[in-house]
Amino acid sequence: MxxxxxxxxxxxxxxxxxxxxxxxxxxxxxxxxxxxxxxxxxxxxxxxxxxxxxxxxxxxxxxxxxxxxxxxxxxxxxxxxxxxxxxxxxxxxxxxxxxxxxxxxxxxxxxxxxxxxxxxxxxxxPEIAFLEPETWAVGTGVTEVACHYELESDNIMDLSHIEFLHPMFSSEAVRAGAIECRQDGETVWSRRMIYNDDPPEFIRQAFNIPAGKRVDRWLDARWNAPAVIALWTGGVESGRPREDGIDWCSAHLFTPISENRTMYFWALAFPRSMENAEEMALQGREALRYPFEHEDAPIIEAAHANMGGEDFWALRPLILPGDGGAVRARRLLKSMIAREQAGASARQTQTP
Structure with missing residues (x-):
């Protein structure tokens, strides 16, 4: 490559x-x-x-x-x-x-x-503290996907799709979430805050919210080159401070096999101080395997195939509000590659 x-x-x-x-x-x-x-x-x-x-x-x-x-x-x-x-x-x-x-x-x-x-x-x-096995119980998975690796990064940096692709995770409240995207040096953040949600039972159980209570939820994704994403998904009873809630920590790490195939390394982690942390990590991993492999993968593979080998930007993609983080990550990575290749070219020119 x-x-x-x-x-x-x-x-x-x-x-x-x-x-x-x-x-x-x-x-x-x-x-x-x-x-x-x-x-x-x-x-x-x-x-x-x-x-x-x-x-x-x-x-x-x-x-x-x-x-x-x-x-x-x-x-x-x-x-x-x-x-x-x-x-x-x-x-x-x-x-x-x-x-x-x-x-x-x-x-x-x-x-x-x-x-x-x-x-x-x-x-x-890139630092991912919640994957330290000494202090966190980590459940890991590996999935090979037939797509370009940046499409996988896009998928995690823009989680507006969960309303439509992952019914076990979502409701219509996602579309009304407040979006914040920012770049700190060579780190890109994509954050979505969802208020007053009435989520599916899976989410209630994950964040320990009783039936009948509304939920405030957050989706915080942090990208570092080349395609290393840490994701914090959390929830708390509506109106209570975020620090009273529960966070699920997951990692989404993408390494290209080729231009058309990607190795997707994913993980879910729980602090070892939590009761049954190892069991939670294993159960959480298996709960996420189906949506990753049977909901995300077919859609992203179909999109990649439908691009017909064309460059992403050459196809002039429509940019929506939720794309801010993914677009920043793509542009930053492109500039980093260009800078690296320019440096390599300059060194070759200087070599006698």
Missing amino acids: DNVLRNTWYVAAWASELAQGQLLDRTLLGERLVLYRSQDGAPVALANRCPHRFVPLSMGKLCDGGAAIECAYHGLRFDSRGQCVQNPQGEVPKGAGVRSFPATERFSAIWIWFGDPALADPALV
């Missing part, structure tokens, strides 16, 4: 997907990768193609507790830096190796960096 931000962190997997001693084959940004944990448990990401006869390294095995990965075809071994460290047929050929990608584990996820390795600072991973 060419038109993507590279000097940034993308989610490659949930930490729970990467068990010690196991190999994970995953394609992201058009790069086929093999992911595993080294001897000390640190995540490793290598190009998933042996340089000898191009067999996927994911078909091989880990040796010495994760010190090296061995190709299943001719037994070449590569360490966590991608360097070839063993050739059963003799000396290791000079320069033999595969590309390695910086990887780090933070906020219950494995993150990967596709840009300049010298810039891969783990501190640049």
Whole structure:
């Protein structure tokens, strides 16, 4: 993929997907990768193609507790830096190796960096405190969707669609919600406040609101590049202060597989101080799986297909009030990509 931000962190997997001693084959940004944990448990990401006869390294095995990965075809071994460290047929050929990608584990996820390795600072991973497994019970899911990843970001940054697409979440009060969109540096917020709602039973149970009582609700989405969204959905009995209410914390993290496919990493989290937090996280995850996979995904996939490969802006999309956050995120990401590519071009021009 060419038109993507590279000097940034993308989610490659949930930490729970990467068990010690196991190999994970995953394609992201058009790069086929093999992911595993080294001897000390640190995540490793290598190009998933042996340089000898191009067999996927994911078909091989880990040796010495994760010190090296061995190709299943001719037994070449590569360490966590991608360097070839063993050739059963003799000396290791000079320069033999595969590309390695910086990887780090933070906020219950494995993150990967596709840009300049010298810039891969783990501190640049967008902060999502409610995904810290030590203090939060986190239920995670992964869904592959046939669409461009920015359409998925649009979907979370503009939640006006829940009135029509997710009946278990919504009522007509959503359309009357007060919308606020703002940009703080390279962070974009999209907020919707819904007052005096008579929501479905699922929402009443989620926010512990008795039958017959009206509800004030909020939907606060925070976007960071490239497509990392933290979402706070909360509710309180109408007229009471927001701090008396309940928040559901969820994460929606999108990594492109290609121009036409996206890996959707989603999670729901509850503080471990809450009674039955682990059970709540698992139950909440399963409750959300259906709307994500059977309501959102078909609509977004249909929209992507109906664009016929055209550029989003070239189709001159109609912009509605609820689109403010999504539009800001798209424009900011576009400017970040352009700036990065201009810098790369300038460096190439200066190279003798």
